[in-house]
Structure formats: structure tokens, C-alpha cells
Amino acid sequence: MTTRFDGRKVLVMHPNFPGQFRHLAPALKELGADIRALTLSQPPQGAPFSVTQVPLVRGHSPELDPWLQSLDSKLIRGRSAFPLLRQWRADGWVPELVIGHTGWGDMLGVSEVFPNAKVLGWFEFYYHATGLDLDFDPEFPPSEEDRLKTRLKNMWPLWMLEHVDQGVCPTYFQRDVHPAVYRPRLSVVHEGIDTQRFVPKEDIQVTLGEGLTLTRDDEVITFVNRDLEPYRGYHVFMRALPALLAQHPKAHVLMVGGDSVSYGAAAPAGTTWKQYFLNEVGHQLDPARVHFLGKVPHATLTALMQLSRAHVYLTYPFVLSWSLLEAMSCAAPIIGSNTAPVREVITHGENGLLVDFFDTEALTASLSYALRHPEAMQPLRQQARQTVIDRFDLHTQCLPQQLALVASLLASTA
Template structure:
């Protein structure tokens, strides 16, 4: 079987699964905009290069669609060049919404096209940070509909639509949901495992032997992932717990949500706002895979916060490592954990309540251990790549056959 994955980034959601398929004897190609990437063993990578940015001054409703069409043209050009050299995939799997594979059937009319969808924009947005003004907002509704146009084009061509969680699939209109197969990307629960004797091995971070370790990780430090509320809770905890040390993985940027208008990132804002002991705050940046695992194995409490939005792999990896979890009480998180069984759940908009939830697990290590065991069991049952990858391979094989 010959399969092509297309995503603006790499490896993104497809890298590990593509490597698995290659080990099963599939011919695997990745197409990406990213430069300088090394393909997994047995795979190859092709680059797509957009020839220009969206037009300056184009109607703001049309800008996302024009960007996706430029990306789609870049994909098609790369695909045509590869076709002339003999590439003829049975299946193209593309990350929808950005044009990454929209024109796959223009190049290979008989190919089976799989649309991987992550989000459908609505108004008022379910992932809003803070209150949304009531009443009808024609401009907001129109913009949300226009942002969905690239995804709708992909759905029109798709032979199969994949979505990683039920919460994400439920954002789509009812008539579309019937076409969506919910199947998670899969997490390597054979790598992310509990180790009660682990000590953090995080570059640049030295922790005292008696430290109470609280961890938090995010691609970007932003309100969508509860970063300001977490830092306010840390200020409360630092004032009460002199042995508390907090390790915050991620980059000082906004990955999701609106960019700050004053040019100041949320890390700087929180350090200005709060009276914090910075000697007990540790900022290792984006963590490599093994140090990230040891942090999760050794942490006394791992905190995962989010508004109702795409569920992060980081939370599931923390579950698999058996980390005691304090998490946001919202729909996508409840799809993965059960309050009191596999996590402590809290309305993270209340920093005092968040601090209290963290303190309870720091004080009750037996309860923390039980929650960690429950989280590990849920991760192995719901998200293990060792069961999801074979199921997804069968699904794709059946699509062709």
C-alpha cells in the first residue's frame, strides 16, 4: 500500500503513525512546508513551497481561504513533480483547514482522500477566553463561516473523515458528524510509563531533594491553555509552601488565541503582575522527549489547563506516565479523565480554587498516587498507539480495498 501524508508542519500528527506503517511494509511519503526535516526510517519527505503570501488588502473574510489555496497549489506542484517521477499513492491523508491536500484528486483522480479535521469554527466560539457579548453578531458569524471554507472544500472531496476526539467532532454541524470517524492519533504508552523512582532530568533545572515539584507544559504561554491563571495559583502556593518548585515547559509565545496588542508576552506580564520567588520557577523551554518523560514520572502534581478546545497530547502523555493530575473541568478533558478517579478537576478560572486543588494532592500523596494509577489505566485503555495504529491501518486498508 502506498500512502502520502500532507501537513504544513512535520512530524505533527502523522509522523509516528507513518513510521509505524513503514515498518509494516507500506510505502510512506510525507509532504510538508517545513525545511530540513529528517524522515523516519523507510519514509521520504517532499517539500511544498508556497510561491507567495496572501494578497495585501484582500477581504479579511477571504484571507484564510486565499492562504489555503496558495498552500493547496504548493502541494499540487510538489505532487505533480513527484507524479512525474512515478509516485502514485493509493491514499492521501491531509490535515484539513490549511489547503495541505485540498487538490490531491486534481493530481490523482482515483486516489482515496482522507481529510483529517481538527476544528470547526462557530460563533460565539466555544473556545472563547472570557465572556462573549450576548446577542447576534453578524460579523462574528460571517467570519467563522468563512474560516471554515477550506475545511468544507476538503470534506467535499473526502472518502473518509478522521477526527481525534468526540468533542472536536461535535463542533461540526450535525449533517457533517455522520461522516466523521472519531479515532485518536495515539500516544506511545509503552514509552510514557510510570517510574516511581524517577528523578527529573531536565536540562538547566536543578531541584532540591526535598522539593515539592509541580509541572506545567504548553506549546505557548497563553490564556487558551490557562497560563495566567496557573501563574496566579503559583503565587498563592509559593506564599504558603516554601519547598514548592515549579517547572514550566514551553515557549514564551501565543500558539492559540489572540496575540497581545502591546507586544508583551504573557510570561512577562505575569512576572510583572505577581510577587513571585523566581529562584523556585524553572523555565526549560520546549523539552526533548526523554527529559519530558522523567519530569512527568517524577512530578508530584502535573497541571493541565485549557478552555474547551483541542485536547493536548501533553495531557495524555502525563496520564500515561502516571502523573497525578490537576486539570480543567471542561468537555474535552472529561472525555479523557474522570474526576476523583483519574484526575482532580477544577474551574481553572479561579486561581484560589486551582491552588487548593494542587495543594490537596501535595498534602495527600496516597490520593495523588491513586489518581496517577487511574490516569495511567485510562491512557492505556483509550489512547495507546499500540492498539490505535493497527486499527487505523486496517481502516485505511479497507478504504482502498
């Protein structure tokens, strides 16, 4: 039986609300909580509770050391939220529980303004100068300055680890990169995948802008990321394409992602990572079969995952993308990198295929196998979807686990 939270005051904070709390916040409201949300961006329309936007109090000082800009951004967000928190306290609205994403800084003043409130914080990553993402790719070796700046990034996670009662990480890999002393207070609970929304669709058809209509009878390879960049293996994928497309003259490659940088270093001045590696191999590719779709609506992205005969997901040892689990829920055949975050959800030969991140020949061979043998990939497709249902389903797994954490913290305040 689900615990009710009638009248319990809960504050949810995210600079881009709802963020990770798209489902948790409405569920708390439905279970009777007196809930408010604080954001620094335009509030979403139709929220069933009050969502208040606060303005930024200032920008960066031009004299600020560049190494401090990230920390200063967090201080700006925290100071921007601080007056509203104090106003709510003065008005008599004092939350018993504050839920937020710890990486942005807006939660800076929570423990000061509401010292008796329990704090439940989402943690995504703890940075390491060696042994993880920063020095993973020998093509882009970090400098001593890069390593030092990376260590400085942990000033804020360490602050927040000391100011939460309970933390949440979406995967075990992400929990285990945090210092061992803090791991006992970090629960592993994913935000959740709606497996009734992300479903297989064998009769899917997708028409591209140039009038090309593709179905599951076509050899379609998909590659999906927020931005096309090395952290997500864009360079490795691009270098595998000439040989793959030569072996499969009817195959089409659909790439989703922007031209910016979400993670890691920027491309050389005057270019983007997309163009940089397109310059390297583009002359070997047929532009009529390699389609750069940019950023697409989520409904379009779902259709592409349903269409895919081979979905490629490569990543440094870093945060796992939601898109991989969404693709698995759609029963897309997965070819992933044999890196720790991917191994947590993909077992080679059971629910997908794994290849060495840097091995373009192995990637080409696995893709070719998936394209030529869709019937052999069928059991892996089914098991990929079952993995998400069993471990990451929003309604039967993740949301109930999140609500249980809320219930536990609120029970300790009664």
C-alpha cells in the same frame, strides 16, 4: 491478523511531515505499501520512503485583505503541492489512497489530480462564534468582528469535509464540534501515546540550570503548554500561585512553554502573555521557586512529568493537548479544568481532580491537597495511566485502528 498492503500506492501529506503520521506512515511501509510523502518543510532524516519537499510558489500580496490571509495561506500551500502531484501522475505514479491533515491547505488539488483515489483526512476543529472557545473567557470578550472572522475560518474545513471519503478526529469532543451532517464520516481515533516510552519513574531526579536537584520527595507542580497563554489557563494558574506558594514554602513550580501565541489573540502590544500576567502577580512570587523553562526537549518534558506531584492542565473548550495524555501515561497526578475536552479523559476523583477553569481558590485547594497527600493521589495516578493504556495506547489501540481505516478504504478501491 494485520492486513498487508503490498504494492498499494499511498501518498501521505503534511506541511511539517511527519506531523500526526510519525507512526502510521512507517507502519504502512513496513506492511508493504508503496508510500510517498509530500511536505513543505525540511524532510526528516532517515525516513524509510521518499519524502519530497516542495517550495512555496508565492507569499501574500500586500494588498490582501487581512481577513483572507489564513485562507490565502492554505491556497498557497495547495498551489505549491499541485505541480508535484501532477508530475507524479504524468510519471505513472497514481496513489490509491491519500492521507493528510486537512487544516493546512496542501491537499487542495488531490481530488482534481487523483479523482479515483480515496482520501483519509485528519480534522482537528470546527470553529464556533458562540458556545465554545471564542466567548468562553469573560476576561477577553470577542467583538462582532472576532465572531465574523471566526465563522470565516470554517471555509476551509467545509471544503475539506466535502472532499474526503473518511475523516478522523482525535477525540469525541473534537468530532462533535463539527456539523452533524458530517459526523457519520468522522471516526474518532487518536494519534496514540507510546505508553512504553511515557512511563512512571519513581526514582526520577531533575537538575535545573541553577543547580537545584528535585526528586519525587519534593513538592513539584508542573504546567506544560506549547505557549503560555490564556487559552491554556496560564492567567488562572499564575493567579493561583501566590496563595499556593504561601501555603507550601518548599514547593517549586516548573513551567514549560514559549512566549508566542498558539491559539487566540495576541497579548497587548509590546508584551507577551507570559510577561503580562507575570507583571500582575510576579511581585508576590519567589523567583527561586517559580521556574520558567521555556521550550524543552521531549526527554526533559517526560522527566518533568515523571517528577510532578501535581500536574496542572487547564484549557478552554478547544483541542486537547497531547501533553495531558503523556502526563497521564507517566502517572502524573492531574489537576485539570472541568471543561469538555478534559472531561473526556479525566473523571473527577477516579483518575484526576477537576476544578472550575476560573476558580483560582479551588485550583489552589486541589493543588495543596495533591502536594500534602501524595499517598491519596496514588490510586488516581495509577488509574490515569491505565486510562491511557486502555484507550490511547499507540501500539494496542490507536495505530491498529488507523490501519483498519486504511485497510477499509483500500479494500473499497480493489
